[in-house]
Structure formats: structure tokens, C-alpha cells
Amino acid sequence: MPASKQDRPNWGKQWVGAFAGAVLGWGLVVIFPALEQRFSLLTVILWCAAIGAGLTNLDGFMHAGAALTRRQNNQLNLIVGLGLPVLVLLLITLLLRR
Numbered sequence: 001m002p003a004s005k006q007d008r009p010n011w012g013k014q015w016v017g018a019f020a021g022a023v024l025g026w027g028l029v030v031i032f033p034a035l036e037q038r039f040s041l042l043t044v045i046l047w048c049a050a051i052g053a054g055l056t057n058l059d060g061f062m063h064a065g066a067a068l069t070r071r072q073n074n075q076l077n078l079i080v081g082l083g084l085p086v087l088v089l090l091l092i093t094l095l096l097r098r
Helices: 011-031 034-040 041-054 058-069 074-094
Strands: none
Touching: 011 034, 011 041, 034 058, 041 058, 058 074
């Protein structure tokens, strides 16, 4: 159980970020039709929603990076925390392309 209110996940903030990202993705497809030709509408919307939800939870990525680096350097922890999902997605993409 979380010790304080700050330790609890803030799902509402992430949902707002995901919704805002989805709306932004839809707007990008409307403004740039080449995006819809290169990728599907659903793909652009889902990626933008995931990025929006991730950006609203940067402190969570810092905590994940701090767990691995065991340092108090916030910039390093953020880079490591954001790098882990990117590496996992890169590996999945490489495996699916074969």
C-alpha cells in the first residue's frame, strides 16, 4: 500500500494525456494526409495516445530509472526510464519483421 498520496498512481492524469494525444493524432492526420497513407489512422491515433499518456507520467519513468541506476540524477534516470520501453518496442519490431 502506498505510504502517501504522492506514491499512488494518478490514472486520471494519464487518461487525460491519452485522450489529448489521441485528439492530437487525429488532428495530425487531418492536417497531414500523407500520415494516413503511410500509416493507418488507428496507428497514428494509438501512438499519439500512448505518447500523451507517457508524457503525463514522466515522474514514473524517473522512478523506474532510479531503480536501475541507483543515482539521484533526475536527467539520467529519466533517460534510462524512457529508454527501457523504447528498447522493448525496438526488439519487438525487429522480431516481427523477420
